[in-house]
Amino acid sequence: MNYIEHIGIAVKDLDEANKIYKAILGSENYKTETVESEGVDTSFFKIGESKIELLAATRQDSPIAKFIEKRGEGVHHIAFNVSNITSEIERLKKEGFVLLNDFPKEGADNKLVAFMHPKSATGVLVELCQEKPV
Numbered sequence: 001m002n003y004i005e006h007i008g009i010a011v012k013d014l015d016e017a018n019k020i021y022k023a024i025l026g027s028e029n030y031k032t033e034t035v036e037s038e039g040v041d042t043s044f045f046k047i048g049e050s051k052i053e054l055l056a057a058t059r060q061d062s063p064i065a066k067f068i069e070k071r072g073e074g075v076h077h078i079a080f081n082v083s084n085i086t087s088e089i090e091r092l093k094k095e096g097f098v099l100l101n102d103f104p105k106e107g108a109d110n111k112l113v114a115f116m117h118p119k120s121a122t123g124v125l126v127e128l129c130q131e132k133p134v
Contacts, residue, residue, distance in 0.1 A: 003080070005051065005080060006050060006079045006109075006129075007052055007075060007077075007079070008078070009053065009076060010064050011054050014032075014043055021045050021054065022045075027045065027046070030044055031044045031109065035106075035107065036058075037106070039057055039061065039064070040056065040108075042056075043056075051109075053079075053109075055076060064076065077115070078124060079127035079128070080127070080128060081130070082129065083130070085112050085113075085128050089102065097116055099114060100115040100116065101113075101114035104128075111131060112131075115128075
């Protein structure tokens with residue numbers, strides 16, 4: 001694990017959340033993106049070396065919609081940058097952690113991603129992120 005890549009925050013209304021985080025951080029978001037496979041619209045803010053990722057559901061059966069229904073808006077996950085996501089998945093499995101993805105998948109912001117089950121990490125959904133190879 002290299003550093004905290006971003007903190008994901010589940011929101012009901014992306015436009016309203018963008019206004020709130022623009023006021024908090026004093027800067028505009030630098031990117032919005034839809035991830036169809038996850039049923040989510042994302043918005044990214046840069047803060048120092050890390051980012052804030054706002055996530056809003058685009059359909060009722062998406063993981064974000066289910067999260068908000070169960071827990072309300074708030075911190076959804078913490079993402080760590082890794083150099084080799086496949087090796088990191090294997091390392092964590094050998095350590096006994098339960099991963100939700102056996103293989104990396106495409107995520108937002110030009111990343112390959114994989115998630116660790118929250119029950120393996122004191123109730124926190126952990127995301128592994130690696131820049132997509134060029």
